[in-house]
Amino acid sequence: MANGQLALFIVKRDATGATCKGYVTQDGSRAADITLNNTPAQLVTQDGATALAHALDIGIAAVCAEAVGVMDKTLAITVDYMNTRKQFGVAIATFQALRHRVSDMKMQLELARSMSYYASLKLNAPEPERRAAMSRAKYQLGVSMRYVGQQAVQLHGGIGVTDEYIVSHYFKKLTQLEMTFGDTLHHLGQVSEHMQDTAGVFA
Numbered sequence: 001m002a003n004g005q006l007a008l009f010i011v012k013r014d015a016t017g018a019t020c021k022g023y024v025t026q027d028g029s030r031a032a033d034i035t036l037n038n039t040p041a042q043l044v045t046q047d048g049a050t051a052l053a054h055a056l057d058i059g060i061a062a063v064c065a066e067a068v069g070v071m072d073k074t075l076a077i078t079v080d081y082m083n084t085r086k087q088f089g090v091a092i093a094t095f096q097a098l099r100h101r102v103s104d105m106k107m108q109l110e111l112a113r114s115m116s117y118y119a120s121l122k123l124n125a126p127e128p129e130r131r132a133a134m135s136r137a138k139y140q141l142g143v144s145m146r147y148v149g150q151q152a153v154q155l156h157g158g159i160g161v162t163d164e165y166i167v168s169h170y171f172k173k174l175t176q177l178e179m180t181f182g183d184t185l186h187h188l189g190q191v192s193e194h195m196q197d198t199a200g201v202f203a
Contacts, residue, residue, distance in 0.1 A: 006048035009041035016040065026176065028169065053127065060134040060181045061123055064116040064141045067177045071109050071148045074170045078102065078152045081167075098155060105151050112144035128194075135182075135190035142184030149174040 011018055017039035022032040045051050079102060082093035092098055115137040122133035149171040153160035160167050178184060 005046055006052070007046045008044040008048040008051055010044055011036065011039055011041045026172065028173075029176075050127075053131075056181060057130055057134045058123060060138050061116070061119040063177050063180050064112070064119050064137050067141050067145050067174065068109070068113050068116045070170055070173050070177070071112060071145065074148055074152045074167060074174070075102075075105050075109055077167055077170075078105070078155050081156055101151055101155065105148050108144040108147045112141050115140040132191070132194050135187040135194075138182060139184055139187040139191055142178045142187065145174040145178045146184070 013020065017037035019035045019037075020032050021035075022030060025031050079093070082098060082102070083091050085092050087095075093102075119134055119137035122130050124130075125133065152167050153171050156165070156167055159165050160171070162168055182190075
C-alpha cells in the first residue's frame with residue numbers, strides 16, 4: 001500500500017522469508033496460511049484494487065460454474081437412488097409427491113445454469129455492470145445450491161448425511177460454495193442496493 005493505493009506483487013514460493021503452511025478444509029479441498037517476512041517480490045500493477053475486483057468477479061463466475069456441476073451430479077445421483085430404493089414393493093421414484101420435489105430440484109438447477117452463463121458473459125462488461133451481474137448470479141446460485149442440496153439429503157433419508165455416501169460430501173461442497181465470495185444474503189443486499197429507484201415497479 002503506497003500513497004493510498006493497493007499494489008499487487010508476485011512472490012516466488014521458495015523466496016527468502018516466505019513460509020506456506022497447507023491444510024485440508026472442511027469440504028476436502030486445500031488452503032494455506034502464508035507468512036511473508038522481508039520477502040522479495042516483483043511488482044505486477046500499482047492499481048491493485050481494480051485488478052483484485054476483477055479477479056474477485058472471475059472467482060464468483062468460477063464458483064457459479066463449479067456449483068452447477070456439483071448440483072448436476074447431486075441431482076443425477078438422487079434420481080438414480082430413487083429408481084433403486086423401494087418402499088411397499090415399488091421404487092420411490094413412482095411416488096408423485098417425490099417426483100414433484102425432483103422436478104423442483106431440476107428447475108432450480110436450470111435457473112442456476114442460466115445465471116452461471118450470464119455471469120461468465122458479463123466478465124468483460126464495465127465494472128458497475130459486471131459487479132451487479134455477479135451478485136445477481138451468486139444470489140440465484142445460492143438459492144439453488146441450498147435447495148438442491150437439502151432436497152437431495154431429504155430424499156435419501158438417513159444415508160444422505162453419512163460420510164460413507166457421496167451425497168453428504170456434495171451437500172457439504174454446495175454449502176461451502178454458497179459461502180465463498182459472499183453468501184446469498186450478502187449478494188441479495190448488493191442487488192437490492194443497486195436497484196433503480198422504481199425497483200422495477202411502475203405506477
